[in-house]
Amino acid sequence: MTVLLECENLAVTFDIDQGQINAVQDLSLTLSSGECLGVVGESGSGKSQSFLAMLGLLARNGRASGSVKFRGEEILAANRRRLNELRGSRLAIIFQDALSGLTPTMRVGEQLAEALRCHEAVDSAQARARAIEMMEIVNIPDAANRFSAYPFELSGGQRQRIMIAMAMICRPDVVIADEPTTALDVTVQAQILRLLDGFRRHTETALVMITHDLAVVAGLCDRVMIMYAGRPVEMAPTATLFDRPCHPYTIGLLKSMPTLRNDPAADLPVIAGQPPDMRKPPPGCAFAERCALAEERCREERPQLRQVGGSQQVACHLVSA
Amino acid sequence: MLNFTLRRLLIAVPTLFLIGTASFFLMRAAPGGPFDNEADLEPQVLENIRAAYDLDKPLMEQFVIYLGKALQGDFGPSLVYKDFSVTELVAIGLPVSAKLGFTAMLLALLVGVAAGIVAALRQNRFIDHAIMAMAMTGIAVPSFVVAPLLALFFGLYLSLLPVAGWNDGAWQNMILPVIALALPQVAIIARLMRGGMLEILQSNFVRTARAKGLNETRVICKHVLRPALVPLVGYLGPALAGIMTGSLVIELIFNLPGIGRYFVQGALNRDYPLVLGVVIIYAALIIFLNLLSDLAYAGLDPRVRKSYR
Numbered sequence A: 001m002t003v004l005l006e007c008e009n010l011a012v013t014f015d016i017d018q019g020q021i022n023a024v025q026d027l028s029l030t031l032s033s034g035e036c037l038g039v040v041g042e043s044g045s046g047k048s049q050s051f052l053a054m055l056g057l058l059a060r061n062g063r064a065s066g067s068v069k070f071r072g073e074e075i076l077a078a079n080r081r082r083l084n085e086l087r088g089s090r091l092a093i094i095f096q097d098a099l100s101g102l103t104p105t106m107r108v109g110e111q112l113a114e115a116l117r118c119h120e121a122v123d124s125a126q127a128r129a130r131a132i133e134m135m136e137i138v139n140i141p142d143a144a145n146r147f148s149a150y151p152f153e154l155s156g157g158q159r160q161r162i163m164i165a166m167a168m169i170c171r172p173d174v175v176i177a178d179e180p181t182t183a184l185d186v187t188v189q190a191q192i193l194r195l196l197d198g199f200r201r202h203t204e205t206a207l208v209m210i211t212h213d214l215a216v217v218a219g220l221c222d223r224v225m226i227m228y229a230g231r232p233v234e235m236a237p238t239a240t241l242f243d244r245p246c247h248p249y250t251i252g253l254l255k256s257m258p259t260l261r262n263d264p265a266a267d268l269p270v271i272a273g274q275p276p277d278m279r280k281p282p283p284g285c286a287f288a289e290r291c292a293l294a295e296e297r298c299r300e301e302r303p304q305l306r307q308v309g310g311s312q313q314v315a316c317h318l319v320s321a
Numbered sequence B: 001m002l003n004f005t006l007r008r009l010l011i012a013v014p015t016l017f018l019i020g021t022a023s024f025f026l027m028r029a030a031p032g033g034p035f036d037n038e039a040d041l042e043p044q045v046l047e048n049i050r051a052a053y054d055l056d057k058p059l060m061e062q063f064v065i066y067l068g069k070a071l072q073g074d075f076g077p078s079l080v081y082k083d084f085s086v087t088e089l090v091a092i093g094l095p096v097s098a099k100l101g102f103t104a105m106l107l108a109l110l111v112g113v114a115a116g117i118v119a120a121l122r123q124n125r126f127i128d129h130a131i132m133a134m135a136m137t138g139i140a141v142p143s144f145v146v147a148p149l150l151a152l153f154f155g156l157y158l159s160l161l162p163v164a165g166w167n168d169g170a171w172q173n174m175i176l177p178v179i180a181l182a183l184p185q186v187a188i189i190a191r192l193m194r195g196g197m198l199e200i201l202q203s204n205f206v207r208t209a210r211a212k213g214l215n216e217t218r219v220i221c222k223h224v225l226r227p228a229l230v231p232l233v234g235y236l237g238p239a240l241a242g243i244m245t246g247s248l249v250i251e252l253i254f255n256l257p258g259i260g261r262y263f264v265q266g267a268l269n270r271d272y273p274l275v276l277g278v279v280i281i282y283a284a285l286i287i288f289l290n291l292l293s294d295l296a297y298a299g300l301d302p303r304v305r306k307s308y309r
Helices: A047-054 A080-086 A108-117 A124-137 A156-168 A186-203 A214-220 A238-243 A248-255 A296-300 B002-029 B043-052 B059-071 B086-121 B126-140 B143-157 B171-201 B204-211 B216-228 B230-244 B248-253 B259-268 B272-300 B302-307
Strands: A003-016 A019-032 A036-040 A062-070 A091-094 A174-178 A206-211 A223-228 A231-237 A306-308 A312-314
Touching (some): A019 A047, A019 A206, A019 A231, A047 A091, A091 A156, A108 A156, A124 A156, A186 A214, A206 A214, A214 A238, A223 A238, A231 A248, B059 B272, B086 B171, B086 B216, B086 B230, B086 B272, B126 B171, B143 B171, B171 B216, B171 B248, B216 B230, B230 B272, B272 B302
Parallel strands (some): A036 A223, A091 A174
Antiparallel strands (some): A003 A062, A231 A312
């Protein structure tokens, strides 16, 4: 297992009319080959933005600071040319909405072949053959003909498969899947997840699974990072996290998951309240307002992520080591 | 696609008929007549003239006569420009206006599209603000101000170009009117192009293209430009029809024998056949250019192509 991605104190800020939003702060993590990391959080928790920032894909008003290293090379400050060399070939990303994520005026096969051609010296016939081969691998029926289809002529699941094929065509070292199944129905979801998992196992690719679906994490990931209000609040191996969640937010998330043992008549437990306004973050723990256990200290002093047990990290004052 | 085109051309026939009919009766409903400006005609003389042009017959009968002749391509004599038929006047004026308008639009497209792209790629920078300020000026300053200023400066002051006149369409005579016609179009096109680009630049598929590692030039050329042209194409059809059928102001200021002045003079003088003829030609042009612009949509967007079956 080689370390592929090292991220230290990553922060992402967006300039808006009323000032600045700190979308991500104090994010540090490492990712090794063949590993699958789940990143869980609600909308606006910064889970997508942190990984977009690593690839230099933030919106125009976004800025990233800190350090991100790929195989030891600093890439956050890399120039555009170097970044373009890495993007798509070593670091790939799968976006969630495959309908708006593919260029509507271009044939899907060309969009696939283009991803290959900008990184490898292949002629158009070879690129076409590889693109069709990839389409077959992601189970697109009649791939040779579908090569010249336009995105609107494919179903939602097929478009998502094209996105996956596009990310995988250069055999990247790291694949970031940003909610790849949210727009799909449940049966297609399962197929897509199986496909991603298969890729990871065959190619030693490191997979980052950004999701708000804990069930996806449980079935797929080795390690989980829970994010809240732009910061990681808990990081642990999947089994540990489900057995012994430490952060009150994680506990709340797990409780609000429907299981077969739930009383069908009873309401699911929910975490009351709203995440804080990111324009005016509270000085203490961001979750304190919604936390049943919060004390005076939680509202004043921000808890740092620290080691509890062997491999678990939590940012909470109330958890003892 | 062929079916779609044929269908649209077929629908154009009843459309033109309706436009012609409506214009015919609207013109007649306006007060006054074609010979009101002639000084004190004897009642008997006026009667004779009216009879010569069938104007003494009941309105419905006149309409049937007009329709019958128009179907054979005869749009009647002009009532004001004596010795000229409407067809002749159009044959003189339309090529002049069309040549001017088409050249102006071509120029406006080249400059406007380029300016719009540059502005969008440098959004909120100095060059963007400069281009948009110029575009606002271009839209706000009317052509009856721009045209005389151009003539004054380049014609009189610098003596570089002729002040006015057509001179059989010599290029020196075309420069100033073409620029005056093109300026407001440049402004509108630049704004449309910038808007289209900015919208597409924010879209998810552009982010996907960047995530593939494509360089910026390729992202813009392959993924942004084509979809960004869509708002422009919808504007171009009608705008081209408008600019090709002549601008009264430009034709008057530069003393050009275009069709725009015939149209306005015809309407003021109640020259019924002339106005009708010009209206029908204008309508036919609009219908045709709208069809072209719809076909261009299909060329740009495969989804539209499919819906044209």
